[in-house]
Amino acid sequence: MSTDKLVYLDHNATTRIAPEVIESMLPCLTNHWGNPSSAYSLAIEPARLIEEARESAARLIGSDKRHIVFTSCGTESNNTAIQGALTANPTKRHVVTTAVEHSANIKFCQHLEKSGYEVTFLPVDLDGAIDFCDLQSAIRKDTAIVSIMWANNETGVLFPIEEIAAICRSNGVLFHTDAVQVAGKLPIDVKNLGVDFLSLSAHKLRAPKGIGLLYIKSGVSFYPYIIGGGQERGLRGGTENVANIVAFGKAAELALSNIETENTQVRSLRDRLEKGIFQSIGGAIRNGGEPRLPNTSNIGFQGIEAEAALLLLDREGICASSGSACTTGSIEPSHVLQAMGVPAARSKGSLRFSLGIENTERDIDFLLKKLPAIVERLRDSSPET
Numbered sequence: 001m002s003t004d005k006l007v008y009l010d011h012n013a014t015t016r017i018a019p020e021v022i023e024s025m026l027p028c029l030t031n032h033w034g035n036p037s038s039a040y041s042l043a044i045e046p047a048r049l050i051e052e053a054r055e056s057a058a059r060l061i062g063s064d065k066r067h068i069v070f071t072s073c074g075t076e077s078n079n080t081a082i083q084g085a086l087t088a089n090p091t092k093r094h095v096v097t098t099a100v101e102h103s104a105n106i107k108f109c110q111h112l113e114k115s116g117y118e119v120t121f122l123p124v125d126l127d128g129a130i131d132f133c134d135l136q137s138a139i140r141k142d143t144a145i146v147s148i149m150w151a152n153n154e155t156g157v158l159f160p161i162e163e164i165a166a167i168c169r170s171n172g173v174l175f176h177t178d179a180v181q182v183a184g185k186l187p188i189d190v191k192n193l194g195v196d197f198l199s200l201s202a203h204k205l206r207a208p209k210g211i212g213l214l215y216i217k218s219g220v221s222f223y224p225y226i227i228g229g230g231q232e233r234g235l236r237g238g239t240e241n242v243a244n245i246v247a248f249g250k251a252a253e254l255a256l257s258n259i260e261t262e263n264t265q266v267r268s269l270r271d272r273l274e275k276g277i278f279q280s281i282g283g284a285i286r287n288g289g290e291p292r293l294p295n296t297s298n299i300g301f302q303g304i305e306a307e308a309a310l311l312l313l314d315r316e317g318i319c320a321s322s323g324s325a326c327t328t329g330s331i332e333p334s335h336v337l338q339a340m341g342v343p344a345a346r347s348k349g350s351l352r353f354s355l356g357i358e359n360t361e362r363d364i365d366f367l368l369k370k371l372p373a374i375v376e377r378l379r380d381s382s383p384e385t
Ligand code: PLP
Pocket: 012, 013, 072, 073, 074, 075, 076, 102, 104, 149, 151, 152, 153, 178, 180, 181, 201, 202, 203, 210, 211, 212, 324
C-alpha cells in the first residue's frame, strides 16, 4: 500500500524514516559491513562510524559521548537502567515509578514484584501530574532507583524532571527518566536536568526501529543488563548494529535542527486540530493538563468506542491511535487514563493524535472534515445514546 496519501497522525507510535537517515545507513550495509570489534582494517570504518554517531547522539542530549550506551530499543534502555541499579545495589530492593509509565516500565516493574522486589507506583491527578509529597514519602532507605518518564506517550503531559531529580539527589537515590517521547520535540540537557540515567529510542526520531540509547552519568553505580562481549566499553554485550547506530546519529542531527519547527509549526497545527475539534464536535474533552508536548493531543469523545473510530478513520487514510500502540487491539481501557481518574465512558472513546514535522494544514483540515461525521455516526449507532 502506498503511504504517500496517508494522513499520518501517530508520530508517538513511530515515525517515517527520513531520506537522509536511509542514505546514511547504506554504506554500512554495503561497504562497511565488517565487525567493528575485529582487528583488521575492514573494522576501522564501522568502528569510526559508531563513534561519530555516538557524538551526534550525545549532542542531542547535552552529554559527553563517553556516557552514551547504544541499546536495541527504548524498552531495553528502561529495563537496563532499573535492573542495572538493582544489581549494583543488592541490599536495596525497592523501586519507585508512576502508574502512568509506558509498559516498558510498568510491566518490567510488575515482573520485579513477582521476583521479590517491592515497587511503589505513584498516583497522578486528573491532569496527569504527580504530587512531590507522594514522591518524597515513597522514597525509602532501601530504594535503589526512582524511574519516572519525562513525557507521557498517551497524553503528552510532562513531568517536572529537574525538580524530581533534585528530590532524588537530596535523598541519595538514583534517578532514571524515560525521555523517549521528548527527544526531538524539546531541548534536552542532561547536565541541567541532573538525571543519572536517561532513555531514548531512535524510531521516534525518524530513524529505524530497533535502536535506542541509555545515558549513564559518570560515576553512578550500574551493572550491565545484557552481558556478553566487551562491546560498548563492557556496558552492553552484543555485536553493534552499525547501520542502525549510524541512522540514530543522523536522526539526532536532524532532530536537533528541527526542534524549533516542532515548537512552532507542529505546535500550531496541533492547536488548529484541537480548536477545530472543539468547535465542530460536542462532548469532546481533552485528557491531560499542561505543560505537555507540542505535538500531542488526547481527546475523549463521549458516547463512542475509540477502536471503531480508528477503523473508520483508517478507511479514510487517517492514522491515529487510542493510546499506546503496544496496547492497541486490547479492549482494556488505557492504564494512563484510568490512573488519571478519567471516567470510563470518556476513556473508552479517547483518541490520541500525535503530529510530526511532515504534517501540513491540509492533513489537519482533512481530519477535521472527516472526524465529526465519524463521531456522529458512532454516537447514532451506540446503544447508550
Ligand atoms: N517509553 C515510551 C514513553 C514510549 O513511548 C515507548 C514506545 O512507544 C517506549 C518507551 C519503548 O520504546 P521502544 O519501542 O524503542 O522499545
